[in-house]
Amino acid sequence: xxxxxxxxxxxxxxxxxxxxxxxxxxxxxxxxxxxxxxxxxxxxxxxxxxxxxxxxxxxxxxxxxxxxxxxxxxxxxxxxxxxxxxxxxxxxxxxxxxxxxxxxxxxxxxxxxxxxxxxxxxxxxxxxxxxxxxxxxxxxxxxxxxxxxxxxxxxxxxxxxxxxxxxxxxxxxxxxxxxxxxxxxxxxxxxxxxxxxxxxxxxxxxxxxxxxxxxxxxxxxxxxxxxxxxxxxxxxxxxxxxxxxxxxxxxxxxxxxxxxxxxxxxxxxxxxxxxxxxxxxxxxxxxxxxxxxxxxxxxxxxxxxxxxxxxxxxxxxxxxxxxxxxxxxxxxxxxxxxxxxxxxxxxxxxxxxxxxxxxxxxxxxxxxxxx
Numbered sequence: 001x002x003x004x005x006x007x008x009x010x011x012x013x014x015x016x017x018x019x020x021x022x023x024x025x026x027x028x029x030x031x032x033x034x035x036x037x038x039x040x041x042x043x044x045x046x047x048x049x050x051x052x053x054x055x056x057x058x059x060x061x062x063x064x065x066x067x068x069x070x071x072x073x074x075x076x077x078x079x080x081x082x083x084x085x086x087x088x089x090x091x092x093x094x095x096x097x098x099x100x101x102x103x104x105x106x107x108x109x110x111x112x113x114x115x116x117x118x119x120x121x122x123x124x125x126x127x128x129x130x131x132x133x134x135x136x137x138x139x140x141x142x143x144x145x146x147x148x149x150x151x152x153x154x155x156x157x158x159x160x161x162x163x164x165x166x167x168x169x170x171x172x173x174x175x176x177x178x179x180x181x182x183x184x185x186x187x188x189x190x191x192x193x194x195x196x197x198x199x200x201x202x203x204x205x206x207x208x209x210x211x212x213x214x215x216x217x218x219x220x221x222x223x224x225x226x227x228x229x230x231x232x233x234x235x236x237x238x239x240x241x242x243x244x245x246x247x248x249x250x251x252x253x254x255x256x257x258x259x260x261x262x263x264x265x266x267x268x269x270x271x272x273x274x275x276x277x278x279x280x281x282x283x284x285x286x287x288x289x290x291x292x293x294x295x296x297x298x299x300x301x302x303x304x305x306x307x308x309x310x311x312x313x314x315x316x317x318x319x320x321x322x323x324x325x326x327x328x329x330x331x332x333x334x335x336x337x338x339x340x341x342x343x344x345x346x347x348x349x350x351x352x353x354x355x356x357x358x359x360x361x362x363x364x365x366x367x368x369x370x371x
Contacts (some may be wrong), residue, residue, distance in 0.1 A: 004031055004365045005095060009039040009110040010102035011046030015199075015274040018231045019124065019354075020046075021053045022166035026358035031367065037094055039087070041105040060086055062105045097365035098122060100357075101137070108133045110298065115140050120364045123155075125358060126165050126273035129301040130154035142364050145357050146275060147350065163357050164314050164350025165277035174262040181263030184256060185225060185249050192332050193223040195264035197254065202229015203319050206289060206324070207236060213325035214240075214248070220329055223247045225264060226340035227254050255262040266332050268324065271299040271314075276306065277353070283346035284365050285331055285338035286312040289320050311344035 007332040008024055010016045024036050040046035042059030050057040058266065060083040091099070099114040099121040100109035107123075108167040114121040120142040125134050128148035138144050145163040174181075182189035194217070198206045207228055210217075218222055221288035224247060229238050242250055254260045261267070261282050269275055271290040279286050290299035306312040313331065315324055323347060331338055 004034040004367055005363060006038055007010060007037050007094060007096045007099045007110060008032060010104035010107040011040040012044050012104035015272045016102050016104040017046045017049050018168055019166040019274060022354040023357050024055055026354040027361060030358055030362055039106050039110050052171045060106050060109055060111060083109040084113060091117045098361050100361060111137045122361055122364060127298040127302055129296050129298040129303045129330060131295055143360050145344060160168050164353035165273050166354035167277045167281060173259045174258050174282060177259055177262035181259035184259050185263055187223050187263060191223050192265050192326050193225060193263055193264050195225040195260055196268045197227040198270055199228050202232040205320050207232050209320045209324040212321060216325055218245055218247060221235050225249050225260050234279050266328055268328055271303040273302055276302055280345050280349040281351060283342050285330055285341040286345060287315060287328055288312050289317055306345060309344050311341060311348055
């Protein structure tokens with residue numbers, strides 16, 4: 001028997017790339033000899049991150065709709081047609097048993113090509129509100145793996161399986177690491193600590209909110225782990241200085257996210273699906289500030305899935321600058337509310353998503369059962 005061949009497509013952000021790599025790793029654990037080819041968007045971060053994880057990737061000349069710029073969108077139909085042609089050729093050449101789409105620009109052409117070539121495909125929908133491309137392609141998907149309830153409003157119920165979103169296992173392994181996290185970040189393990197993270201690129205609203213009210217954090221003698229993101233780091237570090245205060249750590253990126261999570265008592269974050277999956281496993285009090293700059297406002301819908309279970313506090317982006325720090329300090333001092341949030345968010349955790357999705361891929365490939 002020849003090895004199972006799988007194409008995994010998608011990317012654009014870490015929220016798509018890291019789950020894709022987690023699925024690939026799980027497939028390799030199940031069948032070490034399987035052949036995996038990634039398909040991404042040329043020029044996007046997956047073209048660097050995927051090879052670093054040990055997998056081959058091919059880029060399509062595809063991009064998303066540019067809001068507010070008609071001129072930049074004129075080339076989109078040509079890029080899309082070219083990407084579909086290339087995707088069809090890739091399927092002809094590679095002969096995959098299954099194609100997996102994790103979201104992002106590159107998923108569309110390769111999943112569409114798979115449907116034309118009668119290759120079974122699986123969609124991993126991360127958000128609580130499905131995007132337009134996934135809704136369209138989901139009608140013919142052999143399986144749609146989801147992380148939230150109520151997804152039958154977007155996809156045929158027969159194809160749905162609730163698996164959760166794959167997370168990086170090392171990131172959520174925080175057991176007994178509180179003191180190690182404080183030591184790495186040169187913080188006092190006995191002082192209360194807030195972690196603010198806007199992802200690898202950063203979140204302007206979170207950064208403005210913290211900088212505007214940072215003296216209130218210091219007056220409360222609370223420590224701050226402030227991950228600014230690469231777009232904002234130089235400006236903030238330039239204005240405040242890296243040695244701004246012993247209680248404050250200003251960082252561009254957190255290489256040891258597990259230790260930052262472990263050191264924190266309250267976490268402030270955007271509401272991307274992958275981040276929420278991590279936070280459910282971390283089981284700490286969380287404040288979510290959904291980004292308004294995403295399709296179909298899906299981050300608000302992601303956050304509301306937690307809020308309705310009394311598992312997190314939601315603060316709208318437009319009001320964060322005025323209220324975020326006060327709410328974070330209030331939550332930090334309200335032990336009972338923090339305990340309830342931590343307990344309820346933990347109930348929503350789905351820890352083995354990568355293995356569950358990989359098992360479905362193998363099933364569709366005719367390995368391990370009837371597809």
